[in-house]
Amino acid sequence: MxxxxxxxxxxxxxxxxxxxxxxxxxxxxxxxxxxxxxxxxxxxxxxxxxxxxxxxxxxxxxxxxxxxxxxxxxxxxxxxxxxxxxxxxxxxxxxxxxxxxxxxxxxxxxxxxxxxxxxxxxxxxxxxxxxxxxxxxxxxxxxxxxxxxxxxxxxxxxxxxxxxxxxxxxxxxxxxxxxxxxxxxxxxxxxxxxxxxxxxxxxxxxxxxxxxxxxxxxxxxxxxxxNKEVAIDTNSKMLQFLHDEKEEQLIADTVVNKNSTIIEPCFIGENVVLKNCTIGPGVAIGAGTTIEDSTISHSLIQQDSVIKNAQWTEAMIGNKVQYNGEHTRVSLGDYTVMK
Missing domain, CATH: 3.90.550.10 (Spore Coat Polysaccharide Biosynthesis Protein SpsA; Chain A)
Structure with missing residues (x-):
């Protein structure tokens, strides 16, 4: 085949x-x-x-x-x-x-x-x-x-x-x-x-x-x-399927959790750092990303980004993004900086 x-x-x-x-x-x-x-x-x-x-x-x-x-x-x-x-x-x-x-x-x-x-x-x-x-x-x-x-x-x-x-x-x-x-x-x-x-x-x-x-x-x-809206919806649905099927490890052993709550289903990649956050449900976070003082649900965040003071639902964030702000619905491509 x-x-x-x-x-x-x-x-x-x-x-x-x-x-x-x-x-x-x-x-x-x-x-x-x-x-x-x-x-x-x-x-x-x-x-x-x-x-x-x-x-x-x-x-x-x-x-x-x-x-x-x-x-x-x-x-x-x-x-x-x-x-x-x-x-x-x-x-x-x-x-x-x-x-x-x-x-x-x-x-x-x-x-x-x-x-x-x-x-x-x-x-x-x-x-x-x-x-x-x-x-x-x-x-x-x-x-x-x-x-x-x-x-x-x-x-x-x-x-x-x-x-x-x-x-x-x-x-x-x-x-x-x-x-x-x-x-x-x-x-x-x-x-x-x-x-x-x-x-x-x-x-x-x-x-x-x-x-x-x-x-x-x-x-x-x-x-x-x-597009961004349906990709976020698909991400949430797929996370629920994977969570129910229990065939993949969704949260890496190397995640650093400092006073943060994870509401499953979520995918959290290698060496992610979470500080004073509420994450989930329906959130996927790529490897090497740091998130601080944030509440995020139903969102896609890729690798090596630094996110602070985010109150997000339905956000889609690229790689190597720097964000510090109070916006609630965002779509940021790779290498974006918002301070």
Missing amino acids: KIIVPMAGLGSRLRPHSLTIPKPLIPVAGAPIVHRLVRDIAKILKQPIDEIAFVLGDPTFFGDAVIAQLEELAESLGAKASIYRQGAPLGTGHAIMSAEPSLSGPAVIAYADALIRADLELDPEADSVIWTKKVPNPEAYGVVKLNEKDEIVELVEKPETFVSDQAVIGIYYFKDVAVLKEKLQEVLDENLMNGGEYQINDGIKKMMAEGRIFKTGTVDEWMDCG
């Missing part, structure tokens, strides 16, 4: 936090988004992962340090890492075709901008499985249309009339991804574009037109990380 991860986007909706770190590498609940996504998919698949192909963007932004981190991630799952570049932002289909040498055999394609919780089995009769989430407002999403056999027969973008409440979340399984490659090549050859981009949906529609069987795989939770 392979996992293909297109992650070349700039993450503009998550700025300023994505100005210095690619969005898929921003930590949520103590680990980068792409790390959590890939590991959760591997757990769901319940079979060995041979290769993980990452499709990156501009090498000046997705440089050697990023590649090294992704190679380490693949190796931790016993897989080979393959690195590809998408030279221009020409859509989801174009991103997948940028990994053309790896497009063979069974594969999962997953876009690295959301996290999931699921316990599902891949249908052995299906040529492809499109993972979906039941939503209360399907008119805001791309959804699947099903026939009487619960097979997907159409993809409908933001339907004005009800089609189904199963929203496409951007994770796909293909029994042989080479079939998708063939159809996406046809999309490129025909210059078939939507919104100026080559889309995966057009390749999928060509597969459907040939009678390929598509089924749904419904996830229990689909947690977006696209």
